[in-house]
Amino acid sequence: xxxxxxxxxWISGGPAIVLVEPQLGENIGMVARAMANFxxxxxxxxxxxxxxxxxKARAAASKADPVIDGARVxxxxxxxxxxxxYVTATTARPRDSHKIVIGPAEAGARLRARMEAGQxxxxxxxxxxxxxxxxxxxLADEIVTFPVNPAFASLNIAQAVLLMSxxxxxxxxxxxxxxxxxxxxxxxxxxxxxxxxxDHLESALEERGYFFPAERxxxxxxxxxxxxxxxxxxxxxxxxxxxxxRALRKAPRDAS
Amino acid sequence: xxxxxxxxxWISGGPAIVLVEPQLGENIGMVARAMANFxxxxxxxxxxxxxxxxxKARAAASKADPVIDGARVxxxxxxxxxxxxYVTATTARPRDSHKIVIGPAEAGARLRARMEAGQxxxxxxxxxxxxxxxxxxxLADEIVTFPVNPAFASLNIAQAVLLMSxxxxxxxxxxxxxxxxxxxxxxxxxxxxxxxxxDHLESALEERGYFFPAERxxxxxxxxxxxxxxxxxxxxxxxxxxxxxRALRKAPRDAS
Numbered sequence: 415x416x417x418x419x420x421x422x423x424w425i426s427g428g429p430a431i432v433l434v435e436p437q438l439g440e441n442i443g444m445v446a447r448a449m450a451n452f453x454x455x456x457x458x459x460x461x462x463x464x465x466x467x468x469x470k471a472r473a474a475a476s477k478a479d480p481v482i483d484g485a486r487v488x489x490x491x492x493x494x495x496x497x498x499x500y501v502t503a504t505t506a507r508p509r510d511s512h513k514i515v516i517g518p519a520e521a522g523a524r525l526r527a528r529m530e531a532g533q534x535x536x537x538x539x540x541x542x543x544x545x546x547x548x549x550x551x552x553l554a555d556e557i558v559t560f561p562v563n564p565a566f567a568s569l570n571i572a573q574a575v576l577l578m579s580x581x582x583x584x585x586x587x588x589x590x591x592x593x594x595x596x597x598x599x600x601x602x603x604x605x606x607x608x609x610x611x612x613d614h615l616e617s618a619l620e621e622r623g624y625f626f627p628a629e630r631x632x633x634x635x636x637x638x639x640x641x642x643x644x645x646x647x648x649x650x651x652x653x654x655x656x657x658x659x660r661a662l663r664k665a666p667r668d669a670s
Numbered sequence: 671x672x673x674x675x676x677x678x679x680w681i682s683g684g685p686a687i688v689l690v691e692p693q694l695g696e697n698i699g700m701v702a703r704a705m706a707n708f709x710x711x712x713x714x715x716x717x718x719x720x721x722x723x724x725x726k727a728r729a730a731a732s733k734a735d736p737v738i739d740g741a742r743v744x745x746x747x748x749x750x751x752x753x754x755x756y757v758t759a760t761t762a763r764p765r766d767s768h769k770i771v772i773g774p775a776e777a778g779a780r781l782r783a784r785m786e787a788g789q790x791x792x793x794x795x796x797x798x799x800x801x802x803x804x805x806x807x808x809l810a811d812e813i814v815t816f817p818v819n820p821a822f823a824s825l826n827i828a829q830a831v832l833l834m835s836x837x838x839x840x841x842x843x844x845x846x847x848x849x850x851x852x853x854x855x856x857x858x859x860x861x862x863x864x865x866x867x868x869d870h871l872e873s874a875l876e877e878r879g880y881f882f883p884a885e886r887x888x889x890x891x892x893x894x895x896x897x898x899x900x901x902x903x904x905x906x907x908x909x910x911x912x913x914x915x916r917a918l919r920k921a922p923r924d925a926s
Contacts, residue, residue, distance in 0.1 A: 661880040
């Protein structure tokens, strides 16, 4: 999926990603890479087991160096979120808390709304083995969980960060009110052009007895015209189809 | 984020995930894990570099054994999608094709709608280094791209599969309360059927020198296959097109 445009603008911003006591440098690197893919840049690490900087993290980040270089380390979760005014905690299971539990898409939209209102926001991600403690979840305003298969819920932190970063990026697209997919590059030809193709095909078929006996003509023509109308062929495509018909009307080369 | 409920039901189903010539077993394993997280189970691998089964894949799958055990290997992309009737290709960059380009959420919803209409569907993922070839993209009905940071677009295949699997799961939640959109009246034929039509047309054109000189063959074929893929012809329509081709290959009646 490599497709980086080196001339493109490096998007940065978005909510802070707060990793609580991550163990493996590789996971931190994969988190940085996931963030960079979707334009997030503020990485905060609480008490990483193997210290910081961490060369394994840099290697796994696949050149997401601006994120790795800008990462900050904190001793406690409270310190890492001190300057934020809205914090979402990610959890794998429902918790016995009285907080609102939302899905990733809704969380992306809420984070976007807060940040556009000038509020600093962030997302907490727990330890590889046991996630966030109840006390850490208490520090958050809301809880986000992922709609995973209940019999196989093993998102790792890099995957969880990827999904939240993706939803962050997507919330911006949705709010921008943009069309969600591009129309085909070439517009459909006008109908006169299409009908000339019908004529060409039908006269070639007529010559070869395809419409015999005569009562077959109407249903066969109806079917062919429907099939050729549905795709919305462009003028260039119709021209190519005329070329195909001209070729097929010729005798085979080896028989000529 | 470990939170598997061993008593929970193992969700399975969803679109086929087709990996084209993956190199690293670890990536295949991470793909299986991402699929299992979101309830997908049909993994198809085209020509894996290190053969199959692959112990590194199993280790990286983190106990997503049902997906690994059920994986099937194919020699060519055409074989891997032969029984499907709707195929989406993932690409990192816009391509010079006339297919509709959509985002992952849209793709999840469209795959869901097709499958609920009883059509078999799948998603193609390209090689680690250079993705899918143009010819492979031609085999798909639509293209999905991810809304990544243009200056840092380095989603790997496991991440791309994770996002699509997540959107698949999410489309089910969203559609549960919503009107579904209608499938076309006659479902598209499966791909094996479509490819036999390509063969028939291309051999008829070949006989008549349409592809001469030889360097014209690739662009002309690319264009024709795109044009014939886009409409989603039904099995009956494809059968009618074979009839048209058989008729056109005959000499005109008055000349015979």
